[in-house]
Amino acid sequence: MAFADVILSRLDELDLNVNQAEARAGLPQGYIRGVIRNDEKRAIPNLDKAARICEALGLEFYFGPPRDHGAVEVVPPKDDDFAKIPIHEATLAAGSGSVNGAEEIVGTLAFRSDWLRKLGVVASKARVARVHGDSMAPTLCDGDMILIDTSKTEVVSRSKASRRRPPPIYAFVEDGAARVKRIERIDEDFYAVMSDNPEFQTEFKRKSSVNSMKIIGKVLWWGHTSQE
Structure with missing residues (x-):
């Protein structure tokens, strides 16, 4: 034309x-x-x-290589390709603690089932929650979503090889406040509770204190929320 x-x-x-x-x-x-x-x-x-x-x-003016205007076939995923993980209303403070009321489920977030298996997570034991605060920044930022493996409720000693990496992150409840921190077992009697933000000091806790915590689970994945 x-x-x-x-x-x-x-x-x-x-x-x-x-x-x-x-x-x-x-x-x-x-x-x-x-x-x-x-x-x-x-x-x-x-x-x-x-x-x-x-x-x-109001017309598009284009001058360049030929563009593909053919129809794009959309193939819906099979139900068993994804697992819907519950999103809890409770927030996990990256600071001194966040007191939450009910652990109400407010929705679900779909993860690929094969990806969860690679992480070693059983879908029924996985939970999603949000982070509040900045003590774990820049790793975890305020508003980030995290995936928690609730089957990992014990802080175990790490091998020398694994100590080359930062300690694992755990979600836990202490004195009624939900928190998210790195926890490292130092020896038989002491643990270190650490923040990634250098402005927050490391907390050293006795074994009895850690045993009294309710470890919700190990954090295996997080998704950043844009701060712009």
Whole structure:
């Protein structure tokens, strides 16, 4: 289809004549008419003029490699490809603790079942919650979602090889407040409860104190929320 024919068709769609279209777009009189004349004097616009006319009429002006306009086939996933993990209303403070009321489930978040298996997580033991506070920043930011494996409720000693990596992150309840921190067993009697934010000091706790905590589970995944 010729450029002039496209413009004429668009004018019909907008129910505008040439003068109205030029006036509405603030174009000089005759700017569009010159390219749609029905005689041999029809002008062939340069790229700049063609682009300006298209912009005035709400048309896309594209000049480049051929684009694929074919239909895209959408294949819905099978139900067994994904596991729906409950999202709890409770927040887990990355600071001194967040007191939550009920552990109400407010929705679900779908994770690929094969990905959960690679993590070693049984879907029925997985839970999702949100982080509150900045003591675990930049690893965990305020509002981030975390995936918790509730089958991992014991802080175990790590091997020398694994100590090259940061200690694991746990979600736990202490004195009625829900928290999320790194916990490392130092020796038979003491544990370190650590924040990733250097402004927060490491807490050293006796074994009896850690045993009195309710370890909700080990944090295995987190998703950052944009702070912009």
